[in-house]
Amino acid sequence: MNIHEYQGKAILKSYGVSIQEGIVAETPEQAVEAAKELQKQTGTGWWVVKAQIHAGGRGKGKIVGTEQRGVALAKNLDDVYNISKALLGNVLVTIQTGEAGKQVNKIYVAQDVYYPGESEPKEYYMSVLLDRAQGRNTIIYSTEGGMNIEDVAHNTPELIFKEEIDPATGLQAFQARKIAFNLGVTGEAFKQMVKFITSLYNAYDGIDSAMFEINPVLKTSDNKIIAVDAKVSLDENALYRHADYAALRDISEEDPTEVEAGEHNLNYVKLDGNVGCMVNGAGLAMATMDIIKLSGGEPANFLDVGGTANAARVEQAFRIILKDKNVKAILVNIFGGIVRCDRVAQGIVDAYNNIGEINIPIIVRLQGTNAVEAKKIIDESGLKVHSAIQLAEAAAKVKEVLA
Amino acid sequence: MSVLVNKHSRILVQGFTGSEGTFHAGQMIEYGTTVVGGVTPGKGGQRHLDRPVFNSVYDAVKQTGADVSIIFVPPPFAADAIMEAAEAGIGLIVAITEGIPTKDMIMVKNYLSSRKARLIGPNCPGIITAGEAKVGIMPGFIFKKGPVGIVSKSGTLTYEAVDQVTKAGLGQTTAIGIGGDPIIGTTTKEAVELLMNDPETEGIIMIGEIGGGMEAEAARWIKANGTKPVIGFIAGQTAPAGRRMGHAGAIVGGAEDTAAAKMKILRECGITVADSPADIGRLMAEALGVLVR
Numbered sequence A: 001m002n003i004h005e006y007q008g009k010a011i012l013k014s015y016g017v018s019i020q021e022g023i024v025a026e027t028p029e030q031a032v033e034a035a036k037e038l039q040k041q042t043g044t045g046w047w048v049v050k051a052q053i054h055a056g057g058r059g060k061g062k063i064v065g066t067e068q069r070g071v072a073l074a075k076n077l078d079d080v081y082n083i084s085k086a087l088l089g090n091v092l093v094t095i096q097t098g099e100a101g102k103q104v105n106k107i108y109v110a111q112d113v114y115y116p117g118e119s120e121p122k123e124y125y126m127s128v129l130l131d132r133a134q135g136r137n138t139i140i141y142s143t144e145g146g147m148n149i150e151d152v153a154h155n156t157p158e159l160i161f162k163e164e165i166d167p168a169t170g171l172q173a174f175q176a177r178k179i180a181f182n183l184g185v186t187g188e189a190f191k192q193m194v195k196f197i198t199s200l201y202n203a204y205d206g207i208d209s210a211m212f213e214i215n216p217v218l219k220t221s222d223n224k225i226i227a228v229d230a231k232v233s234l235d236e237n238a239l240y241r242h243a244d245y246a247a248l249r250d251i252s253e254e255d256p257t258e259v260e261a262g263e264h265n266l267n268y269v270k271l272d273g274n275v276g277c278m279v280n281g282a283g284l285a286m287a288t289m290d291i292i293k294l295s296g297g298e299p300a301n302f303l304d305v306g307g308t309a310n311a312a313r314v315e316q317a318f319r320i321i322l323k324d325k326n327v328k329a330i331l332v333n334i335f336g337g338i339v340r341c342d343r344v345a346q347g348i349v350d351a352y353n354n355i356g357e358i359n360i361p362i363i364v365r366l367q368g369t370n371a372v373e374a375k376k377i378i379d380e381s382g383l384k385v386h387s388a389i390q391l392a393e394a395a396a397k398v399k400e401v402l403a
Numbered sequence B: 001m002s003v004l005v006n007k008h009s010r011i012l013v014q015g016f017t018g019s020e021g022t023f024h025a026g027q028m029i030e031y032g033t034t035v036v037g038g039v040t041p042g043k044g045g046q047r048h049l050d051r052p053v054f055n056s057v058y059d060a061v062k063q064t065g066a067d068v069s070i071i072f073v074p075p076p077f078a079a080d081a082i083m084e085a086a087e088a089g090i091g092l093i094v095a096i097t098e099g100i101p102t103k104d105m106i107m108v109k110n111y112l113s114s115r116k117a118r119l120i121g122p123n124c125p126g127i128i129t130a131g132e133a134k135v136g137i138m139p140g141f142i143f144k145k146g147p148v149g150i151v152s153k154s155g156t157l158t159y160e161a162v163d164q165v166t167k168a169g170l171g172q173t174t175a176i177g178i179g180g181d182p183i184i185g186t187t188t189k190e191a192v193e194l195l196m197n198d199p200e201t202e203g204i205i206m207i208g209e210i211g212g213g214m215e216a217e218a219a220r221w222i223k224a225n226g227t228k229p230v231i232g233f234i235a236g237q238t239a240p241a242g243r244r245m246g247h248a249g250a251i252v253g254g255a256e257d258t259a260a261a262k263m264k265i266l267r268e269c270g271i272t273v274a275d276s277p278a279d280i281g282r283l284m285a286e287a288l289g290v291l292v293r
Helices: A005-014 A028-042 A077-087 A149-155 A173-183 A187-206 A236-241 A243-248 A256-263 A282-294 A311-322 A341-355 A371-380 A391-402 B019-031 B057-064 B075-087 B102-113 B156-167 B188-196 B214-225 B259-268 B277-292
Strands: A022-025 A047-051 A071-074 A091-093 A107-111 A122-131 A136-142 A160-164 A209-219 A225-227 A231-234 A267-270 A275-279 A301-304 A329-336 A362-368 A385-388 B011-014 B035-039 B051-054 B068-071 B092-095 B118-120 B126-129 B133-136 B145-152 B172-177 B203-209 B230-235
Touching: A005 A022, A005 A187, A005 A231, A022 A028, A028 A047, A028 A077, A028 A107, A047 A077, A071 A077, A077 A107, A122 A149, A122 A187, A136 A149, A136 A173, A136 A187, A136 B102, A149 A160, A160 A173, A173 A187, A187 A209, A187 A225, A231 A236, A236 A243, A236 B075, A236 B102, A256 A267, A256 A311, A275 A282, A275 A311, A282 A301, A282 A329, A282 A391, A282 B156, A282 B203, A282 B230, A282 B277, A301 A311, A311 A341, A329 A341, A329 A391, A329 B156, A341 A362, A341 A371, A362 A371, A362 A391, A362 B156, A371 A385, A385 A391, A391 B277, B011 B019, B011 B057, B011 B075, B019 B035, B019 B133, B035 B057, B051 B057, B057 B075, B068 B075, B068 B133, B075 B092, B075 B102, B145 B156, B145 B188, B145 B277, B156 B172, B156 B203, B156 B230, B156 B277, B172 B188, B188 B203, B188 B214, B203 B214, B203 B259, B203 B277, B214 B230, B214 B259, B230 B259, B230 B277
Parallel strands: A275 A301, A275 A329, A329 A362, A362 A385, B011 B035, B011 B068, B035 B051, B068 B092, B092 B118, B145 B172, B145 B203, B203 B230
Antiparallel strands: A022 A107, A047 A071, A047 A107, A122 A136, A122 A209, A136 A160, A209 A225, A209 A231, A267 A301, B126 B133, B126 B172
């Protein structure tokens, strides 16, 4: 589960990680109040106004139809007001949002941390994540902060370092020192960096995070080490241990149809294609999407009805798929194991009758437990449904209806 | 022969008296699997499905000689159940549970690294040796004894492949569902290696999906050590990057773990890759036809 920068930073701070301080706001007036409050707390003279959306690349991204960037510097309170007004309620398009962009509902008014001082500010990159091959957490870090890390990895892979964490011991002090040495920080900044790394890993471990990406980590001109941005993702499987984090979910960041599907325990991901699908099991669902593509269509969704597909769930799944007006045909692919195909078939017939006008062709492929009885139910229902038992037959029928 | 489980395997069910455990243990027994008992802490001394219930895996192993355990314990307690089984001397642990926190699995993997137990899963359909033992949740009736070994991250997609293999006139030795989570006990490569070394297995089907590097690792091992035809399929050719496709581990993270990248690596390593999941059984039959005749 992804959370916003302001939420991630609050969590980091609670673990003793130094952050660029800020206050969240939902209106330009609140933003100005936040700026005044922040000036009182931190003494900052300028502010940075940052759009809060679940996507990176905000600094380079623009509000649709304007030149307004998703992160902007405000040198006075009028700037704070105007930037906030330009961001709030409007759609921000970044390299990660796709063309549709994301609506900005909240902004984060943050202190300016690039102030001049005894030394030059310097940006670094740091992330903590699972190395799947090793089954261990890893800290990835680089001297090249503030840039797209994929570009750094591509152009200068020698500037990216990894530090693997032994699950039995957790992060050790020598590892934090090694990272700080490799980043080339010295003196007070070295001490601050060791502390930053240690508390960052503690936070990652403590909250059951799935991923931390802090880009940039900033050494300020007065040798503080702080997280200027924070991309924090939580392990959904571990949310039961952190009941309070459920409230951090921002449903407005998600596709409304996906949210509705989730409420019915359907695992649905909306895609851009023209053929909907309903499948039991994640692997078979992905394979079914692939079949659609190979048959000349494009998958309109991923939808796993799960291991207990009954009539009610099947009907709900149809309703979800039909919300997408791009869908020109639906392929139902159920491999009945524990699930009985005849029950699914009855669910399809019921859904058809309950929903009423379904004007697009439906191809139903039911295989496994009671598949023959299921085909009989479909064939005798009088519905305009194409039924198949073999996967190859279903693929051929998709091709046929799209022709 | 076959691998991992056979008719002599003595199976213990952890989470025996729960609804999932009850249903699937019943199905396993019906298939002819030797289920020797189960564990539900606090219910020791009772009988369930005409078998003894124990308070701990240690007690169960001592009393029944169980050497394989299957876990239906809910996610918050599953890591503990796996480690308890390993500590009690169980040699093969099959974890069906879906939704175990990653942090718990990091700990489990580390714990098992210094013990002799092998873990299959979690978040998997289990293992079946056709006609001998079903230690999992797959529909037993689609399996038939034969020469094909199957390794897969997915449940229903495995059944699909099994059904095609059976309909192509072949059958299976052992099907191993390794699971769809980011951290699993037995990798694709390890499962393929087991089947490659099994005298009864003549051909292998390897089913993977987007996310992670396990299929590539297995393919490179096959290139260096393979002695039998391998048919590969990678699900998720149409999956968008960065979105989790059902399985916790099924997410394209970079250029290397897309379906296209994996399929390319498989082909470079001499594996016959099915573009369409509908062709898996036919390609296996063709490969074995060439080998046998």
